[in-house]
Amino acid sequence: MSKQTSFSILFAVCVLILVLPSTLLAFAGGDGSPENPYQISTRADLEAVNNDLAACYILINDIDLAGTVYTMAVIASDTVTGSNTFDGTPFAGSFDGNGHIISNLTVDGSYFCGLFGEIGAAGSVYALGLENASVTAKYYFAGGLAGRNNGSVSSCYSAGSITGGREVGGLVGNNYDGSVFKCYSIATVGGDFEVGGLVGNNFGNVYKCYSAGSVTGIFDLGGLVGHNFGNVSMYCFWDVETSGIETSEGGTGVTTAQMQDINTFLNAGWKFADFQIAVTGWYMPPESYPRLFWQKTGILEVPDVTNLPQTQAQNILAENGLNVTDTRYVNSWQIPQGNVTGLSVCMGGYVDSSAPVVIYVSSGSNGDGTQDYPYEIASQVDLDSVNTEPAANYIVTADIYLSSIAYAKAVVAYNVGAVWAYEGTPFTGSFDGNGFVISNLKIDGSNSYSNYCGLFGFIAEGGSVYNLGLEKVSVTATNNCVGGLVGSNYGSVSNCYSNGSVLFPGGYKAGGLVGDNSGSLSGCCSSGLVRGSDNAGGLVGNNSGSVSGCYSTASVIGGDNVGGLAGENNGSVSGCYSIGSVTGRDRAGGLTGYNNDGSSVSKCYSKGSATGNNYVGGLVGEDRGRTSNCYSTGLVTGDNYVGGLVGGDPGYLSNCFWDVETSGMETNVGGTGLTTAQMQDIFRFTDAGWDFVNETANGVDDNWQMPAFDYPRLSWEAIAPTNSDMAMLSAYWLSGGCAAPDWCGGADRDFDGSVTVDDLLLLADNWLYQ
Known part of the structure; x- marks a missing residue:
């Protein structure tokens, strides 16, 4: 090559460099788009951001x-x-x-x-x-x-x-x-x-x-x-x-x-990371303040491999250092056969480098949305697609780990308006969770007008959701009808649960599972935290329908009408209990904050504390309805109209009790106060007409059971026996003369006065049940 040619090439390169946009030379890579942001690696890169203040950037070191x-x-x-x-x-x-x-x-x-x-x-x-x-x-x-x-x-x-x-x-x-x-x-x-x-x-x-x-x-x-x-x-x-x-x-x-106490933040609804399943959030080093999840060392980002062919997805996961341990095949409505429906961790999140990862691969689906052949849900894509046919029938075929990206509204049947009334297409079909769990539901409506929030925004009459679990829930909304599972329910919800936080600053009607219920809830439960304004309940914020066989362990913090199970009750609540703490302003109750005219509460109990200003009760804050065959044991504190059982306005109160020792309250406007020992004596309740297992004088519905040295429990609750119970059974085997409150050290499990093979069978039925 001649010197003249070399000079010409060099000159051309120099001219090209001079005319190229400065931004192309200033960064380690990228083009400034959301899909391919400019990469910042050096001080010079950082300062060069000023060349385009509207572009997208990412720091790479x-x-x-x-x-x-x-x-x-x-x-x-x-x-x-x-x-x-x-x-x-x-x-x-x-x-x-x-x-x-x-x-x-x-x-x-x-x-x-x-x-x-x-x-x-x-x-x-x-x-x-x-x-x-x-x-x-x-x-x-x-x-x-x-x-x-x-x-x-x-x-x-x-x-x-x-x-x-x-x-x-x-x-x-x-x-x-x-x-x-x-x-x-x-x-x-x-x-x-x-x-x-x-x-x-x-x-x-x-x-x-x-x-x-x-x-x-x-x-x-x-x-x-x-x-x-x-x-x-x-x-x-x-x-x-x-x-x-x-x-x-x-x-x-x-x-x-x-x-430096994680409970300070958990009680405020802060979400903490789970590095085994890639749920993002804060994390708490020992003896330190909370830290952002990305500050933790030894974690890996989980790439999104949804709908990629199995082999390609496996290669990408391996390249990112993830520990893939298994592959499972599931039926999926929307993901083609052979493509990935999801992982056993949340894509977009971060996991410990040693955390096991399972790949879920689609086997296709024959579902057509009918009752006999429901659409099969195995991925987040499937779940989002329920909105296309909200009147169809669905069945979940695998656990689903949602991505780290938060929804701004409900996932299914979301509200499209910005007014009080629901505007959208409600869910009227059937959704069978099939015993599977959806993890990492995140809804963040804190910066917008948001109501009717939950996995489902609105379930209309005829719609049903059942056999479904929700884990690691985080729902935040600014307005009304907010729940972990459903914002507003006019249909049927059964055998479902939700664990996590529901926050609604300034809103109205929020519950751990359902915000507003005008349908039926049965066999459901909730845990975690509900915090916000008025009509807040551990399970349901406002109930105008029926709630039966449910319980809540959630802590509830709110304004007026705040309850461990239901904030306000305008319908019926039966065979339920709550044990979470309740903190409110007016009308705060361990089970329900406010029982309105025409409402009923029966065969229920509460063990959670209740704190408020006016109308505070261990079971009900203010009761204008009918309450029967219930009890409460939680600590009660307030200023005016405070009672161990009910705070003010007793309504119609019959055959109800409270523990004067644990509640700190010796008075109430109705009901009967008993000592702790008396509360653990079955005859105090049978004499009041309560229907217990293995007695027929008060009926054969068997609503209650009486463990030894404990308060009455609902008959549907499984009380798990342990090795000590087996030891007692052995010690009292074939003994007679068992009676309350000891019942032969609890060995007489059917309370018939003797320890026989019937008690052994009852123990075996519930052995180590959780």
């Missing part, structure tokens, strides 16, 4: 900014530094920190100081950590992450030192019209006015966040937020000890010990 002092924000800085009006271009793209950290950021300026000067309304920043940040804004708007935020900040944290004049926050200086969600700051924060551990001045939304750094200043100081004109959720916290601040315009101040 940690970046150390030591040695550079910026006089304004690194990204989207203020171009005129002489006023508190932002004169630059806000960041309007997306910035995925990808679980990486930017360390040793140093900004020493006057206005809008932080990694970002201002995040615009269309901008979003998530999964990013800032370590050893030093940010100073002499006059206004200093934050570790952003001087001012009008967009979305989530799953981020900051640590270091943040100082300024006004509107100074550990993470965000001014959250003007934006949202800060699932974030924290442990930065030291100092300033003059509007100084907060997390946010200096808030006009937007702050939700499920915390701060633990020290806060100092002159006026408008807050452990979490310095000054608040927006919405700071009560589900946020700050450390009153490490911050040195006992007040904040929003959030809840707790001690260091409480901040």
Whole structure:
């Protein structure tokens, strides 16, 4: 090749480099689209974000900014530094920190100081950590992450030192019209006015966040937020000890010990990660504050391999280091034969590197939606497709692990309107869970008008859901009719359960399983947390139908009409119990908060505590209906109209009891107070006409059973015998003369006065039952 030719090629290359867009040269890869974001690897890449503030970016490694002092924000800085009006271009793209950290950021300026000067309304920043940040804004708007935020900040944290004049926050200086969600700051924060551990001045939304750094200043100081004109959720916290601040315009101040207790956050509905099945959320290191899931070491991201051919999916999982242990074949309505329907972990989440992963592969399906050949549900794709035929019949054929992406509305039969009444297509078909479980249902309607939320938004008359379990549920909605399984039910729900949290700040009618019931609920249960406003119940928020053979262990926190099983009851409740704690304002009850005119409660009990202001009862807060053959044992505290059984207005109360010792209440406007020993004597109840197993004087329905040294239990409850029960049976074998309350050490399980083979058979039937 001649020198002239070589020179010509070199010259052409140089010209090409000069004319190429600078953004093509500034990043490690990507084209700035949502599908292929620009990859940020170096300090230069980070600074080059300013070339296109509306593009999409992803951090591919940690970046150390030591040695550079910026006089304004690194990204989207203020171009005129002489006023508190932002004169630059806000960041309007997306910035995925990808679980990486930017360390040793140093900004020493006057206005809008932080990694970002201002995040615009269309901008979003998530999964990013800032370590050893030093940010100073002499006059206004200093934050570790952003001087001012009008967009979305989530799953981020900051640590270091943040100082300024006004509107100074550990993470965000001014959250003007934006949202800060699932974030924290442990930065030291100092300033003059509007100084907060997390946010200096808030006009937007702050939700499920915390701060633990020290806060100092002159006026408008807050452990979490310095000054608040927006919405700071009560589900946020700050450390009153490490911050040195006992007040904040929003959030809840707790001690260091409480901040390091996972129950503080569980009781506020925070979702914690499960790294065995890739459920994302917070995680709690020993003797530490909560951390974001991506901060945990030794975890792997689970790629989405839905609907890929089996071999291709297996190769992708292997390339990502996942431990695939088995393959199972299931019938799927929408996924073609041979393609992957799902995994035994949640795609898009993170698992421990050693966690076993099972691949589910479609065998096809012959279902046509009829009763004889229902559509077969084995994947999230199948589940979403139920909306195309909401009057058809369905059966679940495998456990389903939903992806880490949250729904904004109900999955099936969602509401399409923004008014009180349901607007949409209700579910009128049948849905047989077939004993399988759907895990990781996440609905986040916190930033929109959201009602009728749950796996199903609305089940109409004729619709039915049965034999289905929900695990790791997290439902948040701002308005009405919210439940883990169903927002509003006019059909039939049976043999279903839900475990998780249902949060409805400012809403109405929310329950662990069903928000509003005007149909029938039977053989169902719920556990976890229900927290929000009025008409909140552990199982159902508002009942105008029938509830039978159900129970709840959920804790319930709300306003008026709050109950361990049902918030407000306008229908019938029978053969049910609740044992979760209840905290409300007015009309708080261990079982139901408010029994309205025409309602009935029968053959039920409550063991949970009830706390409120007015109308507080161990069983019912305020009772205007008919209550019979019930009891309560939980601690009761309140101000006015407080009773061990019912708080005020006894309605029609018959054959009901409460424990005067465990409740702390010796008086009630109805019912009979008994000591604990008396409450464990079967004859106190049979004399009142209660129908027990193995007695016929009060009937043959056998509604109740009486374990030894315990309160009455409903006959459908399985009371699990153990090795000690076997030992008692052996010790009293063929003995006679067994009587209450001992019943020969519990060996006389049928309460007939002797220990025989009948008692052995009863023990065997329930052996180690859980």
